[in-house]
Amino acid sequence: MVTNDVLTELSKKALKDGIIGGVITLKRTAPDAAVHALITDPEMLEDVDSMIPYFPDNCANFIKRITKVAPPNKPILAILKPCEMRAVVELVKLVQIQNKNIIYATFDCYGTIARKDLKDKEIPKSQEFIKSASDGKFELREICKSCDYIRSETADFSYLTFEKDTPIIAQTETGKNFLEKLGVQFVESAPDEGLKSVMDMKLKAKTALYENLKSECSGTDNIFKTFAHCINCHNCMTNCPICICKECFFESDAMDFEGDVFLDLASRKGGLRAPTDVMLFHIGRMAHMATSCVACGACEEACPEDIIVGQIFKWISENVQSIFEYKSGRDWEEELPLKTFREEELEPK
Amino acid sequence: MPDNFEPKIVGFFCNWCTSVAADMAGTSRMEYPANVRPIRVMCSGSVDPSYVIRALLSGADGVIIGGCHPGDCHYISGNFKARRRIAILRKIFEILGLEQERIYLEWISASEGRKFVKKITEFTEKLRKMGVAELSQNWES
Structure with a gap:
């Protein structure tokens, strides 16, 4: 059986030719589920469709895991969505990924379908999905509908599904060498007609989303209502590629007090909610990682209570990053806002 | 809002500057509103945003962070980081x-x-006018 998926075909050949030691891609585990997998056997790629519209987690976490002790000696090809590539760039800057011997491939991404919406159904094939993604046949995740980072420019090479004839573009020397070795045709400058029309649609959706969030979630009462169902499970944090602290402040002893202190806290307002510190956790987490949030929505997918936490974080982090004219994961060179400063800026008042 | 509303203010003051200034105000017998609860920290750069959030969620009407002038930080760049x-x-x-006006x-x-x-008086006056912070009253925090 031949899949139509170009990136899978290409990685199969690279594996067979011994150019790479393994490939990281999505692989189905059930009709309605898929996982990221590191595959070394080309046979196992037979049924792989690397661009299925499914988001099990942010793959940057997996790459972090693989390179944590030491990066591989033989290159690994990682097929990523643009938001995952953004997370990789942020994690490299945060010294969490040892960026050696990983070849990054991305593709123009229309978006993915929420895992909850796919339950007991079938994840559509990428070809089928791409063909009808723009006519609204598939209900995408909110965060994907309004995504403004649908093409990555930091990967080694990209598959431009938005463009006519869907070319592959080499974006770095590594990418160029890799594609040349494979004998795959590629271009060196990207056409952007297709990108523009998809982007227009996404930006319109983003404006609408932000307006909606402003009226629904802004203000003390609204923000408490938004997080009213929170059970403080910290799933959003565990699944966040950017939340990297080994010991989280919000899970530390700083949250524990003597019974008398809890009584005092309760008596200030007549009562104390359990689990405690829900708002502190969410606003605090925002303040800690909004400068690097890549708006992948892993948090929202992981939320057992369907809180729109991903949309809120996307909205906040875009505004926060704009203070520093920064966009997380857009560029390898831009410095992390919290790692640097200008002598003259942001004077209070 | 009660007529005699007195805002509760939490102050995070740098050990090397604002804390000393507060001392100086005291030893020079200058008067300022007693609304501020000062907490001495080693540097304004050591004030994690979550401290400020916790104060505001636990009943404070305002938080003031006092640090050294830009370029004067005892730890070279702590105040620049605080500013960000x-x-x-x-x-x-x-x-x-x-x-956001409640964070100063x-x-x-x-x-x-x-x-x-002067600054403590100003901030207290401002908070008196603003009234009770909604955030500090919500029991669900």
Whole structure:
């Protein structure tokens, strides 16, 4: 059986030719589920469709895991969505990924379908999905509908599904060498007609989303209502590629007090909610990682209570990053806002 | 709002400047509103945004962070980092509609006892006018 998926075909050949030691891609585990997998056997790629519209987690976490002790000696090809590539760039800057011997491939991404919406159904094939993604046949995740980072420019090479004839573009020397070795045709400058029309649609959706969030979630009462169902499970944090602290402040002893202190806290307002510190956790987490949030929505997918936490974080982090004219994961060179400063800026008042 | 509303203010004051200024104000017998509860920290850069959030969620009507003037930080760049962190936090509050005016950052050096008094008075007056912070009243926090 031949899949139509170009990136899978290409990685199969690279594996067979011994150019790479393994490939990281999505692989189905059930009709309605898929996982990221590191595959070394080309046979196992037979049924792989690397661009299925499914988001099990942010793959940057997996790459972090693989390179944590030491990066591989033989290159690994990682097929990523643009938001995952953004997370990789942020994690490299945060010294969490040892960026050696990983070849990054991305593709123009229309978006993915929420895992909850796919339950007991079938994840559509990428070809089928791409063909009808723009006519609204598939209900995408909110965060994907309004995504403004649908093409990555930091990967080694990209598959431009938005463009006519869907070319592959080499974006770095590594990418160029890799594609040349494979004998795959590629271009060196990207056409952007297709990108523009998809982007227009996404930006319109983003404006609408932000307006909606402003009226629904802004203000003390609204923000408490938004997080009213929170059970403080910290799933959003565990699944966040950017939340990297080994010991989280919000899970530390700083949250524990003597019974008398809890009584005092309760008596200030007549009562104390359990689990405690829900708002502190969410606003605090925002303040800690909004400068690097890549708006992948892993948090929202992981939320057992369907809180729109991903949309809120996307909205906040875009505004926060704009203070520093920064966009997380857009560029390898831009410095992390919290790692640097200008002598003259942001004077209070 | 009660007529005699007195805002509760939590102050995070740098050990090397604003804390000394507060001392100076005291030893020079200058008067300032007793609304502020000072907490001495080693540097304004050591004030994690979550301290500020916790104060505001636990009943404070305002938080003031006092640090050294730009370029004067005892640890070279702590105050520059504080400035970025507070700008981020204020932006978050602004977008969430949570009264970012209640977070206040001020540069007050060790010799500026008078400025300390002025700024605390100003901030207290401002908070008196603003009234009780909604955030501090919500029991679900």
